[in-house]
Amino acid sequence: MAEEPIQLDALGASGAYRSRRRQTVEDVAGSPVAELTLVPGLFVGRTMKALHRARTLPAPERIAALARAGSLFAEGVFDGLGPAGYRRTVSRVSGVPVSVVAEAAAAISEAAGTAGETAYAAKPAAAVSDWRSPETTKGSAVWTRRGDVFAVHAAGNHPGPHSLWLEALALGYRVAVRPSRREPFTPHRLVLALREAGFGPDHVALLPTDHGTADAILRDADLGLAYGGDDVVAKYAGSGVLPQGPGRSKILVTADTDWRAHLDTIVASVAHQGGVACINATSVLVEGDPAPLAEALAERLATLPTLPPEDEGAVLSAQPVDSARALEKHLLSRAAGTTAWLGGDGVVEELPGGGAVLRPAVHQVAEAGAEQHRVELPFPCVWVGPWSPSDGVGPLRDSLVLTVMTEQDALVDELVAEPSISNVYRGDHPTYWIRPGVPHDGYLGEFLMRTKTVIRD
Amino acid sequence: MALADPVLDSPKEAAADPDAFVRAAMHWHFSPGTGSPFWLARRSELGFDPLTDIRGHADLARFPNLASELREAPVGELIPRGYGERPDVVGVYESGGTTGAPKRIALLQDWLDQLLAWSSGQLDAHGVPQDVNWLVVAPSGPHMVGDVIKRQTAYRGGLAFTVDLDPRWVKQLISGGRAAEADAYAEHIVDQAAYALRSQEIGVLMCTPPVLERISRRDELAELVNRKVRAINWVGTQMDADTRHLYRTEVFPDAVLYSGYGSTLILGNASERPGLTDDDPCVYDPFSPYMSFGVVDPESGEPVEYGERGQVVMHHVSRSLLLPANLERDTGLRVEPLPGQVGDSVADIAPVATFEDQNVIEGVY
Numbered sequence: 001m002a003e004e005p006i007q008l009d010a011l012g013a014s015g016a017y018r019s020r021r022r023q024t025v026e027d028v029a030g031s032p033v034a035e036l037t038l039v040p041g042l043f044v045g046r047t048m049k050a051l052h053r054a055r056t057l058p059a060p061e062r063i064a065a066l067a068r069a070g071s072l073f074a075e076g077v078f079d080g081l082g083p084a085g086y087r088r089t090v091s092r093v094s095g096v097p098v099s100v101v102a103e104a105a106a107a108i109s110e111a112a113g114t115a116g117e118t119a120y121a122a123k124p125a126a127a128v129s130d131w132r133s134p135e136t137t138k139g140s141a142v143w144t145r146r147g148d149v150f151a152v153h154a155a156g157n158h159p160g161p162h163s164l165w166l167e168a169l170a171l172g173y174r175v176a177v178r179p180s181r182r183e184p185f186t187p188h189r190l191v192l193a194l195r196e197a198g199f200g201p202d203h204v205a206l207l208p209t210d211h212g213t214a215d216a217i218l219r220d221a222d223l224g225l226a227y228g229g230d231d232v233v234a235k236y237a238g239s240g241v242l243p244q245g246p247g248r249s250k251i252l253v254t255a256d257t258d259w260r261a262h263l264d265t266i267v268a269s270v271a272h273q274g275g276v277a278c279i280n281a282t283s284v285l286v287e288g289d290p291a292p293l294a295e296a297l298a299e300r301l302a303t304l305p306t307l308p309p310e311d312e313g314a315v316l317s318a319q320p321v322d323s324a325r326a327l328e329k330h331l332l333s334r335a336a337g338t339t340a341w342l343g344g345d346g347v348v349e350e351l352p353g354g355g356a357v358l359r360p361a362v363h364q365v366a367e368a369g370a371e372q373h374r375v376e377l378p379f380p381c382v383w384v385g386p387w388s389p390s391d392g393v394g395p396l397r398d399s400l401v402l403t404v405m406t407e408q409d410a411l412v413d414e415l416v417a418e419p420s421i422s423n424v425y426r427g428d429h430p431t432y433w434i435r436p437g438v439p440h441d442g443y444l445g446e447f448l449m450r451t452k453t454v455i456r457d
Numbered sequence: 458m459a460l461a462d463p464v465l466d467s468p469k470e471a472a473a474d475p476d477a478f479v480r481a482a483m484h485w486h487f488s489p490g491t492g493s494p495f496w497l498a499r500r501s502e503l504g505f506d507p508l509t510d511i512r513g514h515a516d517l518a519r520f521p522n523l524a525s526e527l528r529e530a531p532v533g534e535l536i537p538r539g540y541g542e543r544p545d546v547v548g549v550y551e552s553g554g555t556t557g558a559p560k561r562i563a564l565l566q567d568w569l570d571q572l573l574a575w576s577s578g579q580l581d582a583h584g585v586p587q588d589v590n591w592l593v594v595a596p597s598g599p600h601m602v603g604d605v606i607k608r609q610t611a612y613r614g615g616l617a618f619t620v621d622l623d624p625r626w627v628k629q630l631i632s633g634g635r636a637a638e639a640d641a642y643a644e645h646i647v648d649q650a651a652y653a654l655r656s657q658e659i660g661v662l663m664c665t666p667p668v669l670e671r672i673s674r675r676d677e678l679a680e681l682v683n684r685k686v687r688a689i690n691w692v693g694t695q696m697d698a699d700t701r702h703l704y705r706t707e708v709f710p711d712a713v714l715y716s717g718y719g720s721t722l723i724l725g726n727a728s729e730r731p732g733l734t735d736d737d738p739c740v741y742d743p744f745s746p747y748m749s750f751g752v753v754d755p756e757s758g759e760p761v762e763y764g765e766r767g768q769v770v771m772h773h774v775s776r777s778l779l780l781p782a783n784l785e786r787d788t789g790l791r792v793e794p795l796p797g798q799v800g801d802s803v804a805d806i807a808p809v810a811t812f813e814d815q816n817v818i819e820g821v822y
Binding site for chain 2: 019020021039040041042043045046049
């Protein structure tokens with residue numbers, strides 16, 4: 001590609017900042033697409049200090065600015081990219097199918113428009129959001145921020161999670177985002193849109209850093225959000241940083257329900273959005289013989305086409321060949337001892353234009369407690385296994401989403417009560433179902449806000 | 458002092474004929490009446506005769522790297538006999554001690570006098586003022602830097618205020634994953650620097666990049682530095698070009714910002730070459746011919762091309778010490794030397810390269 005790479009500057013408190021030290025962002029074929037500024041720690045410290053000094057916009061102004069930003073994000077031209085160019089670029093660098101990027105971009109735009117309501121969905125019923133409310137004359141809970149500056153270590157697997165931190169802006173936090181170095185385009189576009197819509201450069205900032213400087217952003221914030229695996233969860237447990245860990249979403253079908261009537265939903269839960277999301281099903285557990293279900297899943301998933309991610313018909317995600325091969329090797333080693341129904345000889349199919357698609361994999365495991373149920377990989381990779389009532393809730397723990405297809409209220413009672421299951425969908429609902437206003441992993445507001453009593457004359 | 462030889466004691470004459478200087482040094486260090494017990498004992502094991510085979514600076518590369526023997530060698534045996542019964546020893550100092558037991562050397566007064574005269578000239582070239590006080594946030598013994606800078610400050614007519622720090626303990630905290638303790642220790646250092654900055658006239662601040670960043674993060678201290686400090690000398694670790702530019706343009710725009718690089722085993726340090734821009738890497742020109750650098754391929758030991766990165770080799774040759782061919786843990790870019798300088802200059806010093814883990818990490822992020 002002879003085109004000049006796009007310059008993705010940091011967005012600091014005094015505007016755009018271009019460092020000498022930059023990282024090349026490549027597409028899945030290895031062609032350079034952008035040069036991303038990497039800011040030094042000194043720059044992080046100065047930007048975070050400016051965010052602390054800034055004054056939050058009054059609620060009506062920031063809600064209106066968020067809505068404007070939503071439209072600008074959807075329709076504007078930023079970094080030389082209009083909406084179509086943005087979608088294509090994100091699909092080329094992240095490997096996420098372009099139709100999925102389009103859906104995610106629309107969701108981000110919608111989330112910006114509704115953040116003023118969704119962010120406040122977490123407010124306790126007895127609390128008011130402003131001390132001036134009449135309720136406080138008799139004494140009332142007021143919902144207030146636990147801090148002023150919020151930092152996000154963003155993920156690059158899928159643009160969708162960027163809609164979450166918009167709620168922090170809606171609640172009056174100043175926000176610093178460290179983008180993923182794999183896909184920095186979405187937060188760059190979003191921060192530019194927010195600034196054009198009225199947020200000051202000291203209200204929302206974009207701070208790309210190398211690995212060694214990343215922690216400085218969280219250190220200098222009051223509260224933070226970090227995406228990652230079990231290591232990230234362990235590192236930040238109990239701290240002022242809310243970890244967003246593995247999804248390990250699952251589907252359970254009990255004997256009183258015929259999975260054949262729900263095969264579409266099960267297939268879609270595994271493969272929707274190229275399987276890159278934490279809300280894709282990692283495991284399907286079935287009371288009875290799992291083999292027919294595994295066979296049916298494999299048959300359906302095998303028909304998905306291999307296309308480059310920017311193709312409108314693409315449904316599978318792509319990666320650079322090396323990382324796709326590494327994931328394949330990892331899958332094959334973790335799958336040892338299981339029965340392969342699809343992908344047992346490998347899942348990588350190289351694309352003529354460079355890069356490789358990760359094709360689906362279906363493996364049958366022998367027990368409900370099989371260790372493979374913890375192996376979540378960023379493509380349609382599903383472990384199908386048996387479950388019986390004697391296994392209980394244990395094998396269903398640690399799930400972001402659990403879709404349960406059953407007639408048994410008592411089982412649903414147990415699953416809803418289980419603390420390590422974040423969302424329970426009963427019946428014919430795919431694991432990826434999500435709407436603005438329902439919590440994804442609890443409301444962010446539960447973490448960002450607290451109540452305090454105010455009484456006044 | 459026995460065997461007076463002008464080329465060994467006059468930097469001017471040594472610089473005029475560096476090879477004659479090396480030959481004179483060989484004569485001094487390997488003659489039974491003047492050499493050190495350490496070198497005299499090893500002369501027969503070298504596989505060459507230093508008196509006849511070492512004809513100039515280029516031949517120093519023939520020496521084996523004996524630096525690791527300085528972990529065990531009695532340090533008194535490193536002092537040349539030619540200094541007599543009561544050598545004027547400034548102190549015994551140790552290398553960093555990050556990899557195993559530390560290496561020890563003795564610093565003698567006559568060498569320190571030469572070093573201070575030379576390094577003071579470097580500071581003048583940077584525009585660092587004389588007759589001002591220094592705040593030296595650097596380790597005292599067993600490390601050499603604190604003592605040398607204290608004496609340099611006196612040499613230039615100022616008082617030195619010191620804040621001690623223990624780099625070995627910091628490294629232990631960090632390698633042990635005790636980030637909170639390392640953080641608390643660093644804040645403790647800055648707290649102490651703050652007392653001196655508030656109450657004393659400080660014209661020059663010497664510290665590491667992490668301490669400087671912490672000082673800049675406290676508004677009160679940043680303001681004090683901007684009001685009082687006319688030069689900032691950073692040492693000890695790296696500072697990238699973007700950070701240097703931010704300090705010079707936004708954070709401490711009125712102070713001279715310059716770096717130093719040295720090693721205990723070369724018995725000295727060099728300030729960065731004056732006149733570099735923010736886009737240049739920091740280049741260090743040693744006090745030739747006493748201190749000299751080479752930049753080599755760690756596999757082959759051969760010099761890398763100019764502009765390429767390699768491992769830094771250091772030689773020290775003076776009347777007080779012979780320590781050639783010491784391979785440092787640092788890497789640097791090989792840079793063409795200044796006219797008349799032996800060996801290479803080095804730039805953009807960095808620790809031995811580390812790479813981010815390429816292992817597959819499970820999960821979708």
